[in-house]
Amino acid sequence: MSKAQVKFDKKSVYFVPLGGCGHFGANLNLYHYDGQWLALDCGMGFADERYPGVDILLPDPSFIEKQQDKLAGLIITHAHEDHIGGVVQLWPQLKCPVYATPFTMEALKRKLDEAPYGKDVPLIEIPNMGKADIGPFKTEWVNMAHSIPDTSSIIIKAGDVTIFHSGDWHFDPKPTVGHSCDEARLTQLGKEGVHAYVGDSTNAGVPGVSGSESDLHDDFLKLFKRAKGKIGVTLFSSNIGRLQTVLTAAEETKRYVCLVGRSLKNMADIATQFDLIDTSHILTEDQAAHMSNNQIVYVMTGSQGEARAQLPKVAKGEHPTVSLGQGDMLIFSARAIPGNERAITDMRNQLTISGVEVVTPRDHHIHISGHPAQDEVLKMFDLIKPNAVIPVHGEYAMQLAHQNLAKKNKVPFSILPENGTVVKITKDKIEQVGQVEANLLAFDQKRILPLDHPSIRERRKLSFNGTAFVTVLIGHALHDIFDIQLSTLGLLDEESDEGVEVLEEIIDTIGQDLLTLSNKEWQNDAMVEEKIRVSTRRYFRDWLGIKPIIIAHLVRDSD
Ligand SMILES: [Zn+2]
Ligand SMILES: [Zn+2]
Structure with a gap:
C-alpha cells in the first residue's frame, strides 16, 4: 500500500509501530484516537557488522515529530535499553510528558541528568498498578515479571476499544526480586474483553516455558561450592533478580561480591534505593583486592564482549583491578544477543587459554529468559482472550511464530506488522490500512543519521572492497x-x-x-x-x- 494513501479518521483507533518489528530492539509504538497520539517505549538497538562504525540504532520518529502537538504522552514500560535507551536522543523530537513507574522513572532520571535538556522533560511518575488519563487515552499499568524489576503491561482504553500492550514479560511464579504477573487482573481483563493484544514475540518460537529466576539458585550454589579460586559472573547489568541470586549463593558460601562496571553499579544503586537487594556482602574493588581468592565473586558487565565493558578487558589481562587465571571460574549468566557471537567466542577462548574454567548456560542452569516461550504465550491468550493479536518486539521469524500461535489458538484476527504498518483497531476486527515512513536511524558517535545514509553505505563498501x-x-x-x-x-x-x-x-x-x-x-x-x-x-x-x-x-x- 502506498505511503501517501494513509488517512487517519479522527475518531478511529490505530496502532503504528515505528520500531521493534522485523529487527530486535529500538522499540517505539504509537496509538491514535480522537486526533491524538500516545507513544509506548522509545528504545535503542545494537547495530551489527552490516553498519561499520555504528554501535547504536534508533527508531525514526519523524512521522510523529511532524504532529508533535498531537502527541499526548510517552509511556515507558520498563528500563531495558531497547525500551528506554532512545529517550535521551529522541525526546527533542517528541517533546511530550513521559510516564513511568518508580524504578523505571529513577533509571530514566539518571539518563536525563546527562542530557543538556534533561530538566525540560516533564516526568510523571505512576505508582505500580496505577492509572492515568493521557489525552483521550485511559491507561492502566499491570504488574508483570521480566528480567528487570518494575515491568508493566499497559491496558489502553480508547473510546470503546480496549488494547492490551504487553511490553516485555514472562510468567515467573517465583521471581527473586520484584513482582510476578498480576494474573488476577489479566483474568478479569479477559472477562471485560480485549480487542487487540499487542505482544512480545521474542521467544514465540521456543517451546515450553521460560522458567523461574528462583530455579537458578541451586546451580549457582553448586558451582560456588565447587570453585576453589576466584569466581567471576557476567550478566546484564539491569538483571537485578540475577544479581540477587548471585548475592544469595555468595553469602551461603561465605564469599563477598564485588561489582565491576559503571552500568552495573548504577543499576545496583537504584535497586538499593528501592530496597530490592541485600547489599551486606558487597565490597568495593579496593576492599576486594585484600580478600583471598576463595572469598570473592566479581560480577562484571561485558557478557556480549562489548569492547568498553569490563569482562573483555579481564579476558585480555588488561583490567586494572580484576584478573582471572588458573584455578578461577567464570560464569556466563546471559544469552548471546544475535550479532555478538564472534566477540563472545573470542572472549571465552581467551579466558580458557588463561586456565579459567568457563561455565555457560549450556552446561548448567544459570540463565533463563525474561520473555514468554510458547506455553506462556498460549496461557496469556487463555487469560485475556483477545479478539486480535498483533505480534511485535522481534525479528520477522519470531513475529511469525507468535502469529501462528494466535491462529492455532483460534484468535479470530491477527496482523504481522512491519515498522510503519498502520493497523486500524475496532471492537469487531483489526485491519491493515496503510504504511507510514519508519526507517531505523544510526546513532553515529555524535550524529543521528538514516541507516541508508551514503556515509554508512560507503563505509561498508570501504570495509569490503x-x-x-x-x-x-x-x-x-x-x-x-x-x-x-x-x-x-x-x-x-x-x-x-x-x-x-x-x-x-x-x-x-x-x-x-x-x-x-x-x-x-x-x-x-x-x-x-x-x-x-x-x-x-x-x-x-x-x-x-x-x-x-x-x-x-x-x-x-x-x-
Ligand atoms: Zn525487556
Ligand atoms: Zn525488550
Whole structure:
C-alpha cells in the first residue's frame, strides 16, 4: 500500500509501530484516537557488522515529530535499553510528558541528568498498578515479571476499544526480586474483553516455558561450592533478580561480591534505593583486592564482549583491578544477543587459554529468559482472550511464530506488522490500512543519521572492497603529466616488492590511458578525473576481481 494513501479518521483507533518489528530492539509504538497520539517505549538497538562504525540504532520518529502537538504522552514500560535507551536522543523530537513507574522513572532520571535538556522533560511518575488519563487515552499499568524489576503491561482504553500492550514479560511464579504477573487482573481483563493484544514475540518460537529466576539458585550454589579460586559472573547489568541470586549463593558460601562496571553499579544503586537487594556482602574493588581468592565473586558487565565493558578487558589481562587465571571460574549468566557471537567466542577462548574454567548456560542452569516461550504465550491468550493479536518486539521469524500461535489458538484476527504498518483497531476486527515512513536511524558517535545514509553505505563498501586514492598533477598543454601518486587502503601490502610493482604498474596504466584523451577532453577537469577513475577501477577489477572505491584528485599546474 502506498505511503501517501494513509488517512487517519479522527475518531478511529490505530496502532503504528515505528520500531521493534522485523529487527530486535529500538522499540517505539504509537496509538491514535480522537486526533491524538500516545507513544509506548522509545528504545535503542545494537547495530551489527552490516553498519561499520555504528554501535547504536534508533527508531525514526519523524512521522510523529511532524504532529508533535498531537502527541499526548510517552509511556515507558520498563528500563531495558531497547525500551528506554532512545529517550535521551529522541525526546527533542517528541517533546511530550513521559510516564513511568518508580524504578523505571529513577533509571530514566539518571539518563536525563546527562542530557543538556534533561530538566525540560516533564516526568510523571505512576505508582505500580496505577492509572492515568493521557489525552483521550485511559491507561492502566499491570504488574508483570521480566528480567528487570518494575515491568508493566499497559491496558489502553480508547473510546470503546480496549488494547492490551504487553511490553516485555514472562510468567515467573517465583521471581527473586520484584513482582510476578498480576494474573488476577489479566483474568478479569479477559472477562471485560480485549480487542487487540499487542505482544512480545521474542521467544514465540521456543517451546515450553521460560522458567523461574528462583530455579537458578541451586546451580549457582553448586558451582560456588565447587570453585576453589576466584569466581567471576557476567550478566546484564539491569538483571537485578540475577544479581540477587548471585548475592544469595555468595553469602551461603561465605564469599563477598564485588561489582565491576559503571552500568552495573548504577543499576545496583537504584535497586538499593528501592530496597530490592541485600547489599551486606558487597565490597568495593579496593576492599576486594585484600580478600583471598576463595572469598570473592566479581560480577562484571561485558557478557556480549562489548569492547568498553569490563569482562573483555579481564579476558585480555588488561583490567586494572580484576584478573582471572588458573584455578578461577567464570560464569556466563546471559544469552548471546544475535550479532555478538564472534566477540563472545573470542572472549571465552581467551579466558580458557588463561586456565579459567568457563561455565555457560549450556552446561548448567544459570540463565533463563525474561520473555514468554510458547506455553506462556498460549496461557496469556487463555487469560485475556483477545479478539486480535498483533505480534511485535522481534525479528520477522519470531513475529511469525507468535502469529501462528494466535491462529492455532483460534484468535479470530491477527496482523504481522512491519515498522510503519498502520493497523486500524475496532471492537469487531483489526485491519491493515496503510504504511507510514519508519526507517531505523544510526546513532553515529555524535550524529543521528538514516541507516541508508551514503556515509554508512560507503563505509561498508570501504570495509569490503578497499579504497585507492589517486592524485594526478597535469599541465594545460595536451598530455603534460607531471606526477601521478597512488595510495591504497585494504588492497595491497604497499611495503612489499609485489605491492610496489603493482603500484608502479597502475600508475603506468593511468599514464597510458591519459594519453588517449583528445585536447578538448584534456581541458575538461571532470573528464580527466573520470578517465583516472575508470582506468584505476579497471585495473583492480581485472587484476583482483574487486571494485574498490576510487578517489581521484586532479591538480592542474597553472604555469
Ligand atoms: Zn525487556
Ligand atoms: Zn525488550
